[in-house]
Amino acid sequence: MKSRRRFFLIRYSFLFIFCYVNNICAQLQELNVPSVEYPCRRWEASWITCPGISTVDYHVLFFRKTFDLNEKPDRFIIHVSADNHYFLYVNGKLVTTGPARSDIRHWRYETIDIAPLLNKGKNVLAAQVNNWSVYKGWSQFTRHTAFLLQGYSPEEKMVNTDGSWKVIAVPAYRPKPVRWGDLPGYYGSYACDTIDGKAYPWGWQQPGFDDSHWFAARRFDNAYNHEEANGYWLLTPRTVPLQEMIPARVAEVVQADPAFLPPGNPFNGKDSLVIPPRKKLVFLLDNKTMTIGYPVLELSGGEKATVAITYAEALYYESKVKGNRNDIKNKKIYGLTDVILCSGCRHCSYMPLWLRPFRYVQLVVETREEPLVLHHFYYWYTSSPVQLKAYFSCGDKSLEPVWDMCWRTVKVCAQDILMSDASWEQLQYIGDSRIHALTLLYLSGDDRLMRNAIEQFDYSRTCEGMLASNYPNDGLSIIPAYSLVWIDMIYDYMMNRGDRDFIRKFRMGILQVLGWYENYLDSTGLLKALPYFNFTDWANDNEASGVFPSVKAGQSALATLQYVYSLLHAVKIFEFLNDTAHAVYYKNLAEDIKINVFNRCWDNERGLMAENPLKNEFSQHTNILAVLTNTIAQHEYARVMEKVMNGIGMTKTSIYYDFYLFEALCKAGLPEFFFKKMEIWKSMVQQGLTTTPETYARPRSDCHPWTSHPAYEMISFIAGIRPAEPGFRSVIVAPQPGMYNTIQASLPLPAGEIKVNLQRKGSHGLGGTVVLPSGMQGTLIWNQQQIALHGGEQKISVK
Numbered sequence: 046m047k048s049r050r051r052f053f054l055i056r057y058s059f060l061f062i063f064c065y066v067n068n069i070c071a072q073l074q075e076l077n078v079p080s081v082e083y084p085c086r087r088w089e090a091s092w093i094t095c096p097g098i099s100t101v102d103y104h105v106l107f108f109r110k111t112f113d114l115n116e117k118p119d120r121f122i123i124h125v126s127a128d129n130h131y132f133l134y135v136n137g138k139l140v141t142t143g144p145a146r147s148d149i150r151h152w153r154y155e156t157i158d159i160a161p162l163l164n165k166g167k168n169v170l171a172a173q174v175n176n177w178s179v180y181k182g183w184s185q186f187t188r189h190t191a192f193l194l195q196g197y198s199p200e201e202k203m204v205n206t207d208g209s210w211k212v213i214a215v216p217a218y219r220p221k222p223v224r225w226g227d228l229p230g231y232y233g234s235y236a237c238d239t240i241d242g243k244a245y246p247w248g249w250q251q252p253g254f255d256d257s258h259w260f261a262a263r264r265f266d267n268a269y270n271h272e273e274a275n276g277y278w279l280l281t282p283r284t285v286p287l288q289e290m291i292p293a294r295v296a297e298v299v300q301a302d303p304a305f306l307p308p309g310n311p312f313n314g315k316d317s318l319v320i321p322p323r324k325k326l327v328f329l330l331d332n333k334t335m336t337i338g339y340p341v342l343e344l345s346g347g348e349k350a351t352v353a354i355t356y357a358e359a360l361y362y363e364s365k366v367k368g369n370r371n372d373i374k375n376k377k378i379y380g381l382t383d384v385i386l387c388s389g390c391r392h393c394s395y396m397p398l399w400l401r402p403f404r405y406v407q408l409v410v411e412t413r414e415e416p417l418v419l420h421h422f423y424y425w426y427t428s429s430p431v432q433l434k435a436y437f438s439c440g441d442k443s444l445e446p447v448w449d450m451c452w453r454t455v456k457v458c459a460q461d462i463l464m465s466d467a468s469w470e471q472l473q474y475i476g477d478s479r480i481h482a483l484t485l486l487y488l489s490g491d492d493r494l495m496r497n498a499i500e501q502f503d504y505s506r507t508c509e510g511m512l513a514s515n516y517p518n519d520g521l522s523i524i525p526a527y528s529l530v531w532i533d534m535i536y537d538y539m540m541n542r543g544d545r546d547f548i549r550k551f552r553m554g555i556l557q558v559l560g561w562y563e564n565y566l567d568s569t570g571l572l573k574a575l576p577y578f579n580f581t582d583w584a585n586d587n588e589a590s591g592v593f594p595s596v597k598a599g600q601s602a603l604a605t606l607q608y609v610y611s612l613l614h615a616v617k618i619f620e621f622l623n624d625t626a627h628a629v630y631y632k633n634l635a636e637d638i639k640i641n642v643f644n645r646c647w648d649n650e651r652g653l654m655a656e657n658p659l660k661n662e663f664s665q666h667t668n669i670l671a672v673l674t675n676t677i678a679q680h681e682y683a684r685v686m687e688k689v690m691n692g693i694g695m696t697k698t699s700i701y702y703d704f705y706l707f708e709a710l711c712k713a714g715l716p717e718f719f720f721k722k723m724e725i726w727k728s729m730v731q732q733g734l735t736t737t738p739e740t741y742a743r744p745r746s747d748c749h750p751w752t753s754h755p756a757y758e759m760i761s762f763i764a765g766i767r768p769a770e771p772g773f774r775s776v777i778v779a780p781q782p783g784m785y786n787t788i789q790a791s792l793p794l795p796a797g798e799i800k801v802n803l804q805r806k807g808s809h810g811l812g813g814t815v816v817l818p819s820g821m822q823g824t825l826i827w828n829q830q831q832i833a834l835h836g837g838e839q840k841i842s843v844k
Contacts, residue, residue, distance in 0.1 A: 073140055073159065073161075073287065074287065075157065075283050075285075076122065076157060076158060077282040078283060078284065078285060078286050078493060079493060083122055083156045085156075085197070085282075086270075088267065088268035088269065089195060089202065090193055090194060090205035091193075091205075091206055091207055091264045092192070092193050092206070092265040092268055092278070093108070093191065093193070093206045093207065093262040093263060094106070094189065094192070094262065095212045095214045095262070096261075096262075096263045100176075100189035100191065100265070101176075101188075103176060103220055104178075104190045105175050105217070105398070106173070106176075106190060106192070106212055106213070106214055107171065107172070107174075107213050107215055107249050108171065108174065108206075108211065108212050108262065109169060109171050109210065109249070110204055110206075110210045110211070111168070111252070111256075112169075113167055113168070114165055114168060115165070117160075117163060117165045118160045118200075120158055121158060121163055122157070122198070122201060123156070123157060123159060123194055123195065123197065123201060123204060124194065124196075125143065125144075125154060125155050125156075125157070125172075125194045125195075126144045126152065126153065126194075126280065128152075128174075128187055128190060128278065129174075129177055129181060129187050129190075130142065130143070130185075131144070131175075131192065132172065132173040134169075134170070134173075135159045135162040135168070135171075136163070136164065136168055136251075136252055137252065138162055139425075140157065140159060140162070141155060141287050141288075141290075142288070142290075143155045143283070143461075144283065145284070145285055145462075146185065146461050147281070147501060147504075148186050148505075149188060149278060150279050150504065151279065151281045151504055152186075152279060152281065153280075153281060153283045153284070154193070154281070154282060154283065155287065156283070168252065169250070169251070169254075170204055171250040172194070174190065174192045176189075176190035177220065177236060180220040180235065180236035181235060181236075182234040182235040183233045183470065183518050183520060184471060184472050184473065184518060185517075185519070186517055186519050187519075188277045188278065189265065191266070192206060192262075193268055194206045195268075207264065208262055209261070210262040211256045211259040211261065213256075215244065215246065216241070216244045217241045217242070217244040217245035218238055218239070218240055218241075218398065219241070220238070220239075221236055221238055221239050221383065221384060222236045223237060227379075229365040230745035230746070231469060231470075233469065233470040233472065234469065235398070237383050237397070238383045238384075239384045239386065240386065240395050240397075241386045241388075242385065242386055242387050242388030242389075242393055242395070245388065245393075247390055284493070284496065286429060286493060287430075288428055288429055288430070288460060288461065289426075289427070289428060290425040291426045292425060293336070293425075294312070294313060294423045294424075295330045295331075295332045295406055295423070296332050296333045298312070298329070298330055299331045299373055300327070300373060301327070302326055305324075305326055306318075306328075312328075312330070312419065317345075317418050318418070318419040319416050319417075320347065320410050320417045321416050322412050322413065322415055322416055323413065323414070325409070325410070325412075326409075326410045327407065327410075328410070329407050330406040330407070330408070331373070331404065331405055332403065332404050332405070332406070334735040334736075335358060335403075335453065335457060335467065335736040335747060335748050336402070336424070336426060336457065337400050337403075337426070337427060337428065337457050338400060338426040338427040339396050339397065339424060339427060340397065340401050340406070340422070340423070340425075341394050341396045341424060341425070342385065342394065342421070342422050343392060343393070343394045343395075343421040343422075344385070344387060344392075344393055344395070344419060344420065345390070345392055346389055346415050346417055346418050347389065347413075347415050347416060347417025347418070348413065348415050349387065349414070349415075350387040350410065350411060350412040350413055350415070350417045351385065351387065351411050352384070352387065352408060352410050352411075353382055353384050354385070354407070354409075355379075355381065355382040355406065355409075356401040356403035356405075357378050357381075357404070357405045358380070358402065358403065358404055358467070359404065359405065360378055360405055361377055361378070361379055362376055365379075367743075368732075369732050369733045370733030370735075370747070371733035378407045380403070380405075380407075380468075381401060381468075383397050383401075400427055400460070402457070402748065406422075428459055429456075429460060429493075429494060431459055431489040431494075433452050433456075433488055433489060434488070434490050434793040435487055435488045435489070435490075435756075435760060435790070435791055435793055436790065437756070437764060437789070437790045438787070438788075438789040438790070439782060439788055439789075440785055440786065440787050443727050444727075444759070446727075447726045447727060447729075447730060447756075448755075448756050449735075450726070450736055450737055450753075451484065451488075451737060451754075451755055451756035451757075452488055452753075453736050454737045454752075455484050455750050455753050457736060457748055458748065458750045459485060459494055462494070462498065462517070463477070463478045463481045463482060463495075465478075465481075465515070465749070465750070465751070466748055466749045466750075467746070467747075467748035468747075469746050470515075472515040472518060473498055473501065473502075473516060475502055475512065475514060475515070475527035475530045475531050476514075476526070476527050476530050476580075476751065478495075478498045478502075479533055479537065480701075480751045480752075481753065482494065482495035482534065482537070482538075483537055483754070483757050484753045484754055486541055487756070487757045487760050487792060488757075489793070490792075490793030492538065496538070499531070499534055499535055500550075501516050501517060502516055502531050502534075503554050505517075506554060506557070507521070507523070509561060510557030510561045511525065511528050511557075511558065511577075512527065512528045512531055512554075512558070514578070523578065524579070524580045525561075525575050525576075525579060526579065526581060526604070526607055527580075528558045529558065529607055530611070531554075532558060532559075532611045532614055532618070533610070535548060535614075536614035536615075536618055539618055539621055539772075540768040540770075540771055540772075541768055541772075542773070542795075543771040544772075545621065548618065549622055552619075552622060552624065555615055555618065556627065559631065562608045563634070567599070569600065569658070570642070570645075571605045571638075571641060571658075572600070572604045572605045572608060573599045573600070574597060574599035575596070575599075579596045580592060581593050581596060581603065581604075581607075582698060582702040583701065584666070584696045584698065584699060585696060585697050590696070593664065593696070594662070595656040595657045595662055600657050601657060602642050602654055602667045602671075603656060603664060603666055603667040603670065605638060606639075606642060606654075606667060606670035607670060608638070609639055609642070610670055610674050612631050612635040612638075613674060615627075616628050616631050616632045616635065619631065621771050639675070642654070647677075648660050651663065652681075653668055653685065653695075654667050654676070654677070664696035664697075665689045665692060665695050665697055666702060668685055668689050668695075668709075669689065669698070669702075669706055669708075670705070672685060672686060672709040672712055672713060673709055673712065682709075682713035682714075685713075686709055686713040686715055686718070689709075690718045690721075700726075700738075700740065700752045701739075701752055703752075704751075707719055707722070707754065707758045710762070714781065716762065716783035717784060719763065720783050720784060720785075726755055734747060736748035737749060737750070737752040760790050760792055763782060763783070763790075764778075764780055764792075764801055765778050765781055766790065766799055766801065767779070769824065773821075774821070774822075775821060775822045775823050775824075776799060776824075776834070777823065777824055777826060778801060778823060778825045779826040780803055780811070782803075782805065786804060788802075789803075794818060796818040796819075796821060797819065797821075798818065799815075799818070800814075800815070801813070801814075801816075803815075806842075806843075809828055809844070810842075811841060812840075812841055813840075814838055814840055814841060815838070815839055815841055816837065816838045817837065818836060819837065821834075821835075821836050823835075828843070830843055
């Protein structure tokens with residue numbers, strides 16, 4: 046798969062990439078990531094806004110600042126932020142968007158060096174600031190429409206936001222809300238846009254634009270850092286890299302009136318398409334893979350014409366069933382729709398206010414009395430700049446597109462937060478983020494979004510110590526089990542990175558979550574009925590099964606063992622932090638609870654753990670946790686997991702919870718069932734999916750990272766590469782190739798790369814090579830034999 050990985054990278058990153066001269070996005074770097082090198086210690090700039098507007102209502106504001114430089118600078122560092130969202134331009138070039146989503150108490154600002162884009166003489170900074178108000182996505186906090194920019198040093202203070210900036214409220218944008226029923230599923234992200242070209246001040250980002258009729262910006266408020274605990278927004282540096290923005294072209298027109306469709310792609314920027322007056326034409330474009338970004342449509346003429354652009358993950362039959370994603374016959378598009386009202390201007394480019402996820406795009410063009418020229422349709426592919434660095438191969442070519450699908454999913458949904466999905470909610474859920482973060486970490490070696498998620502979940506803590514199920518979110522949703530999963534995320538980070546100072550920040554939060562749960566233990570040692578939304582899994586691939594009856598009723602083995610699972614992780618964290626007292630206390634508590642669960646819920650007749658002491662319900666989930674927590678004896682692992690995989694009379698896991706199923710199969714030494722389960726993911730590929738879906742049967746979302754975990758398991762389970770101690774200071778390589786004879790894999794780490802190239806020798810032997818980073822120690826485990834590993838390359842020969 047290594048050669049295919051290279052091809053996939055080239056295709057994913059560079060195919061259809063082009064340089065469009067008038068729309069070059071400068072790829073600048075966030076200077077305060079990975080460490081804060083350029084903090085703003087004191088804010089001298091002010092938050093500014095537009096005179097005469099309500100700062101809590103929907104608005105799009107354009108800001109400009111013209112300034113002169115005696116010479117081109119070597120360095121020109123600025124801090125920039127806004128509420129809700131900004132696009133920053135330097136001398137007409139799009140620089141970046143922001144701020145990274147967070148809450149009011151930790152409002153992010155970006156820090157960038159714009160010197161490469163500045164010139165001797167006159168220069169212009171321009172910013173578009175959007176406030177969606179009540180039409181915002183749920184991940185968006187907001188207080189007032191405002192903009193903030195400050196130079197890092199006295200040499201740059203000339204651009205500080207104050208009354209010298211010009212501003213105008215632009216009526217060109219109107220919100221186009223996504224109403225309940227518009228889409229075949231639950232939607233919680235941003236509104237779409239109606240863009241009126243006649244009301245748009247074309248060329249406003251450019252140095253030569255006449256802004257003499259614009260208003261002087263109104264000072265709104267002082268700016269304060271988080272430590273000052275004052276003001277509307279408490280500012281903190283961005284903690285994740287700037288998203289990359291790469292121009293890309295939608296692959297192919299697959300449906301259109303042939304009379305008006307010239308050969309080739311009429312939206313490629315070379316072959317303009319002229320739509321005659323008084324015509325209505327429909328064009329369907331297929332990108333071939335799921336993607337995300339800011340689309341741009343360049344038009345000329347066609348005054349009073351309209352263009353409705355709909356973006357969708359898939360097409361639907363009348364029954365709202367998607368079927369094979371490659372099929373388009375007898376299907377309709379349901380998705381996010383922007384509407385452009387054409388002004389008649391020449392070479393005008395329209396772009397929405399927020400990201401548009403899509404595979405399919407439909408353009409419905411209606412002209413009036415003038416012809417409309419479609420010059421170009423492309424998009425700024427937008428994602429965190431993480432790169433695929435891992436690889437895996439076992440000789441099974443049918444697993445290669447599964448690997449690709451998993452990587453594309455985590456990449457598309459890696460933005461300024463770990464988005465739960467590309468299209469529907471775009472929230473950062475704890476349960477989703479654990480899997481997303483681990484898969485992204487193993488495949489890219491990048492931990493920055495993982496750290497950010499752990500920290501942001503801690504921001505959401507309520508007065509009773511529990512966390513919001515997703516954050517940032519200015520509402521409140523509590524799934525108790527997700528507070529436990531947050532502890533599991535910290536454990537994952539500890540084992541893979543081992544940053545003790547970072548982990549120590551969450552010690553009190555961990556204690557609060559564990560204490561909350563402990564208060565719900567009853568006299569039997571099992572958990573009572575818990576408040577809030579007790580989601581576990583879309584069991585049996587059915588949304589109605591998200592909350593298990595036993596969990597709702599109390600004395601649930603499932604809920605109690607999930608508490609034990611996180612208790613055991615917390616014990617390791619406390620040991621790592623040298624907090625011996627809490628490590629001992631919670632270790633003893635976990636052991637006591639396990640005994641109580643086993644004594645009350647183990648069913649000798651079935652040889653399985655029941656859901657409750659009545660022993661009238663059984664689930665795969667509870668037995669998975671019984672293995673993962675060592676509640677049953679080690680010699681029972683394989684037998685129990687074989688019964689779990691049989692599944693008779695048991696509530697079954699969804700493809701999300703299969704993450705935990707695979708972890709238990711790894712522990713039980715049953716790789717054959719992993720490969721059997723991979724038939725589900727292979728069937729996704731056969732159904733035309735290019736990213737992993739939310740559920741297997743009739744998924745709402747076609748791009749959901751919580752089902753991307755097979756790529757993680759290929760390395761951690763099948764290749765067997767796992768940390769042996771915190772910070773990956775040493776490694777365990779315990780391959781489980783199942784039916785396959787070869788395993789090749791690599792895992793990127795800060796210290797270097799772990800590589801395995803192993804082959805079966807005869808019926809029981811193993812040969813090949815293992816490469817560890819310099820200074821790393823490890824152990825190879827094969828057929829109950831252990832071989833010491835050291836830094837560098839070593840040959841393996843086990844009989």
